[in-house]
Amino acid sequence: MKIRKNIAISDSGFLFNPSTGDSFSINPIGHEIVQMIQNEKSEIEIIDALTADYAIDKNTVEKDLYDFINMLKTHKLIE
Amino acid sequence: MEKKQYERPIIKSLNQGLMNKFGTRTEYMPVTHIDGVAVNELLQNYGSPLFVISERKIRENYRNAKRIFETRYPKVQFAWSYKTNYLNAVCNVFHQEGSWGEVVSRFEYEKALKNGVPGSKILFNGPDKMDDDLKVAIQNDSPIHIDHLDELYRLIEISNDMDANPRVAIRVNMDTGIYPMWDRFGFNYENGQAWDAINKIMANGRLRLVGLHCHIGTFMLAPSAYGIAASKMSELALQIKNRYGKIISYIDMGGGFASKNTLKGSYGLGADSVPEISQYAEAITSALLNAGFDNEELPYLYLETGRALIDDAGYLLGSVISNKRLSDGRRATIMDFGVNIMFTSFWYDHKISPAQEFGHHTEDCVLYGPLCMNIDVIRENVTLPPLKAGDHVVVHNVGAYNITQSMQFIALRPAVVMIDMKGQPHVIKRSEQLSTLEEGEVVPDYLSKFSL
Amino acid sequence: MSKPKYTIAVTGLNAIDSPGPGIAVIRALKEAESFDVRIIGLSYESLEPGIYMHDLVDKTYQVPYPSAGQQVLFERFQYINSIENLDFLFPNFDAELFNFITLSKRLEEELGIKSVLPTQEQFDARHKVNLFEYGKEHGIKVPFAKMVYGMNEIPAIANEIGFPLVVKGKFYDAKIAYSSDEAMKHFNKISAEWGLPVLVQEFVHGSEVNVCGIGDGNGVLLGAVPMRKLYITDKGKAWAGVSLDDENLLKVTRDLVAATKWRGPFELEFMKTNEDEYYLIEINPRFPAWCYLTVGVGQNQIEKLVNLGMGNDVEPFDTYEVGKMFIRYSYDMIVNMSEFEQISTIGEL
Numbered sequence A: 001m002k003i004r005k006n007i008a009i010s011d012s013g014f015l016f017n018p019s020t021g022d023s024f025s026i027n028p029i030g031h032e033i034v035q036m037i038q039n040e041k042s043e044i045e046i047i048d049a050l051t052a053d054y055a056i057d058k059n060t061v062e063k064d065l066y067d068f069i070n071m072l073k074t075h076k077l078i079e
Numbered sequence B: 001m002e003k004k005q006y007e008r009p010i011i012k013s014l015n016q017g018l019m020n021k022f023g024t025r026t027e028y029m030p031v032t033h034i035d036g037v038a039v040n041e042l043l044q045n046y047g048s049p050l051f052v053i054s055e056r057k058i059r060e061n062y063r064n065a066k067r068i069f070e071t072r073y074p075k076v077q078f079a080w081s082y083k084t085n086y087l088n089a090v091c092n093v094f095h096q097e098g099s100w101g102e103v104v105s106r107f108e109y110e111k112a113l114k115n116g117v118p119g120s121k122i123l124f125n126g127p128d129k130m131d132d133d134l135k136v137a138i139q140n141d142s143p144i145h146i147d148h149l150d151e152l153y154r155l156i157e158i159s160n161d162m163d164a165n166p167r168v169a170i171r172v173n174m175d176t177g178i179y180p181m182w183d184r185f186g187f188n189y190e191n192g193q194a195w196d197a198i199n200k201i202m203a204n205g206r207l208r209l210v211g212l213h214c215h216i217g218t219f220m221l222a223p224s225a226y227g228i229a230a231s232k233m234s235e236l237a238l239q240i241k242n243r244y245g246k247i248i249s250y251i252d253m254g255g256g257f258a259s260k261n262t263l264k265g266s267y268g269l270g271a272d273s274v275p276e277i278s279q280y281a282e283a284i285t286s287a288l289l290n291a292g293f294d295n296e297e298l299p300y301l302y303l304e305t306g307r308a309l310i311d312d313a314g315y316l317l318g319s320v321i322s323n324k325r326l327s328d329g330r331r332a333t334i335m336d337f338g339v340n341i342m343f344t345s346f347w348y349d350h351k352i353s354p355a356q357e358f359g360h361h362t363e364d365c366v367l368y369g370p371l372c373m374n375i376d377v378i379r380e381n382v383t384l385p386p387l388k389a390g391d392h393v394v395v396h397n398v399g400a401y402n403i404t405q406s407m408q409f410i411a412l413r414p415a416v417v418m419i420d421m422k423g424q425p426h427v428i429k430r431s432e433q434l435s436t437l438e439e440g441e442v443v444p445d446y447l448s449k450f451s452l
Numbered sequence C: 001m002s003k004p005k006y007t008i009a010v011t012g013l014n015a016i017d018s019p020g021p022g023i024a025v026i027r028a029l030k031e032a033e034s035f036d037v038r039i040i041g042l043s044y045e046s047l048e049p050g051i052y053m054h055d056l057v058d059k060t061y062q063v064p065y066p067s068a069g070q071q072v073l074f075e076r077f078q079y080i081n082s083i084e085n086l087d088f089l090f091p092n093f094d095a096e097l098f099n100f101i102t103l104s105k106r107l108e109e110e111l112g113i114k115s116v117l118p119t120q121e122q123f124d125a126r127h128k129v130n131l132f133e134y135g136k137e138h139g140i141k142v143p144f145a146k147m148v149y150g151m152n153e154i155p156a157i158a159n160e161i162g163f164p165l166v167v168k169g170k171f172y173d174a175k176i177a178y179s180s181d182e183a184m185k186h187f188n189k190i191s192a193e194w195g196l197p198v199l200v201q202e203f204v205h206g207s208e209v210n211v212c213g214i215g216d217g218n219g220v221l222l223g224a225v226p227m228r229k230l231y232i233t234d235k236g237k238a239w240a241g242v243s244l245d246d247e248n249l250l251k252v253t254r255d256l257v258a259a260t261k262w263r264g265p266f267e268l269e270f271m272k273t274n275e276d277e278y279y280l281i282e283i284n285p286r287f288p289a290w291c292y293l294t295v296g297v298g299q300n301q302i303e304k305l306v307n308l309g310m311g312n313d314v315e316p317f318d319t320y321e322v323g324k325m326f327i328r329y330s331y332d333m334i335v336n337m338s339e340f341e342q343i344s345t346i347g348e349l
Helices: A028-038 A043-053 A058-074 B039-046 B055-070 B088-097 B106-115 B131-139 B149-162 B193-204 B223-244 B277-289 B307-313 B434-438 C022-030 C070-084 C094-111 C120-125 C128-138 C151-161 C180-194 C247-260 C292-296 C301-309 C337-345
Strands: A014-017 A022-026 B011-013 B050-054 B076-081 B100-103 B122-124 B144-146 B167-173 B208-214 B250-252 B300-303 B314-325 B331-335 B352-354 B363-368 B377-384 B392-395 B416-419 B425-429 C005-010 C036-043 C059-062 C088-090 C145-148 C165-168 C174-177 C198-202 C207-216 C221-232 C238-243 C263-272 C278-284 C325-327
Touching: A014 C337, A022 A028, A022 C337, A028 A043, A028 A058, A043 A058, A058 B011, A058 B314, B039 B050, B039 B314, B039 B392, B039 B425, B050 B055, B050 B425, B055 B076, B055 B088, B055 B277, B055 B300, B055 B307, B055 B416, B076 B088, B088 B100, B088 B106, B088 B425, B100 B106, B106 B122, B106 B131, B122 B131, B122 B144, B131 B144, B131 B149, B144 B149, B149 B193, B167 B193, B167 B223, B193 B208, B193 B223, B208 B223, B223 B250, B223 B277, B277 B300, B307 B314, B352 B377, C005 C022, C005 C070, C022 C036, C022 C292, C022 C301, C036 C070, C059 C070, C070 C094, C088 C301, C094 C120, C120 C128, C128 C145, C128 C247, C128 C278, C145 C151, C151 C165, C151 C180, C151 C198, C165 C180, C174 C180, C180 C198, C207 C247, C207 C301, C221 C247, C221 C292, C221 C301, C238 C292, C247 C263, C247 C278, C263 C301, C292 C301, C292 C325
Parallel strands: B050 B416, B076 B100, B076 B300, B100 B122, B144 B167, B167 B208, B208 B250, B250 B300, B331 B363, C005 C036, C005 C088, C036 C059
Antiparallel strands: A014 A022, A022 B011, B050 B314, B314 B331, B314 B392, B352 B392, B363 B377, B416 B425, C145 C198, C165 C174, C165 C198, C207 C221, C207 C263, C221 C238, C238 C325, C263 C278
16 A cells, blocks of 8 residues: 655645646545555554544544545545 | 544545535534533433424524514414424423414314413314314314315304304415415415305304415515515405405414525525515515504404424434445435434425534535435535544424424434523423334234244 | 725636636726725635736635525634725625625624625516516516416417517526427426526517616716627627617616616626617626726726725716727636645635
């Protein structure tokens, strides 16, 4: 799982894909996840990191993470 | 260290809906309390989903409407439309405020009597009055609003048998310039049916014609239509006086004022575009005042306003069961309440607020109910923060018709709580149990046993 | 004497192929002789070109869609006003006018933002479905029209007005029919798309002429420039047009403003028949996208409207140059992604 190269995210959560011209907005937690993927964290590591930081159970995070990754794939942001 | 508040990760394409003048609504300001009572607490104590009614709002609405009409017209009487919401606690708030009762069936009639409304202050409407219903209404001196000729003849016969002279009004339908025209109830004005019915009543002499009734439609967005209706009703009353020397004591303008809900397919928000009560009042009262009645012969104005007085006093609280991604990528959220208890979602885009704080990111989604049925859709498209399972929402403007039209289908119906003037919740209807439903059921002996 | 400087908020920055009037209005404001301006753009979408025209627009704020409701809109104005201290508001879209007319009193009293808009009654009365009655009331010729709720009403009306006739949607769309069958077909299609009622209107032969003008709300016409479109785009918008010398048309306009006491800017669309009769087809309750032509012919109506709203002396214009043309063109700006990002995420640029 790798975020396509050249993808830039600003602090405001604005994400631009220069190879397709699409732009997106993501919320802060989505931003964190993209950064972790860019840093080559595995899904399990991401889930652990989020449950450590946020008041939330593992099942919910896991379900939301897979859905989010699916959306990244749908938008062709993940190779 | 305290953990951060979690919000589901979302990503939204910015190229969507490019240069589109018709956008989505921004209605995601959280509503965490109703009349000072926390939504979370209500759901915890009384279960989810839950109807909540604000007594304060009902009284405010009523007093406001009463003041608006009474400053414009000297003789005004409201009658609470039972079919809009006939929970006894709700009806009694209206009765405490001075409202009479308006019913359209024997069952509602009994309910009003049982609540303690004097028979003479229950207006009996509707096309479905059986002989026995008419007898009881005559005995109680209730004004009977005659809907059709068959009813007129039956009423004369029954009155003859009882040697009684019941007080009656006829229901009149007419062209007020709006579409569709409600011509299935009552006697038509333009083609002379109404006048014909009046002549029959006057010629026979058994019935006392005391009023004229109309109800021109529902969720009426044109106050001017009420002006036209009130003019035609006045015209009729004056003709009766001219021909028979009989003074009509009341004109009942029925109901139909719109609430602040947003009709499906309308562009603006209902809250911005529906007329104010004062606009309806202005149209009706100026028509009556300008009709040419002698001052001492001004008829009473009866109003059967339902929806506009109760809709925004009712809330439905509910919880998220699950989130789904549909095949086309749209987000779907499944709630624990559906069209079974929110019948009005077929024609309104109800305002729905989250009941907890969120960040400023939002998602477009479809809101589904819990029923195993494709038509169970609460909102086809709504912009909300990322809700997760267990989160709560507040649906607004559900006070009218939802409780009376709810279906016991698939699920049991929830409890109804009223928050009193001091912010104290009271259960005014318990949630249904299996036993509630089986109360009237009978299983023949030979079907009582089986082995599998 | 030094000129006052007004901060003016303008919507309709969508200077695309079917342009909104915002950019034309701003150009006119920039050329005003009686005051200086700071222009605050109000946008609904991140790609409205005006947002990026920094020589015309000093700062742009995103505003909520009209469908979000008046309270949300008012709160956005409270925020914008706390930064910009607005003097005047110039709405330019039909769809937003309802909200701004309702809010205009609050905007002026609570935030000190002035505007010159038609009254709610004028706004409603000039709506397509009411126009025939409106014309009758004020002695203006309007093609006979009737609201139709069912297909079976069409033949009777067709008998009355003859063929061809025009079938129109409540908000958009118009089709010409040469037989009852065809009219019923159009009725079905239009009612499916735009809902009921559908308007069935008498067809008037002739050529279309338009007037851009201002009424002062007391029956006085403060300015009027008649124009004929010389060429239209495939979407029916003017591509080029020319100012006309037409005293009769001006008289019809003056009578209309006197009779209706119209307040604010307007665009009138007329059909001029071969017998030199003028039939009013539509009243748009705002300046049209071609309103910069009024500046070009010597009537800066946009400036006049602001002066009317700010309570300054306003004398009616009495002349304009005839035979001046406008020719519209489009232009590709080069914009950095970061600007798009800023307006998309923060809603300000």
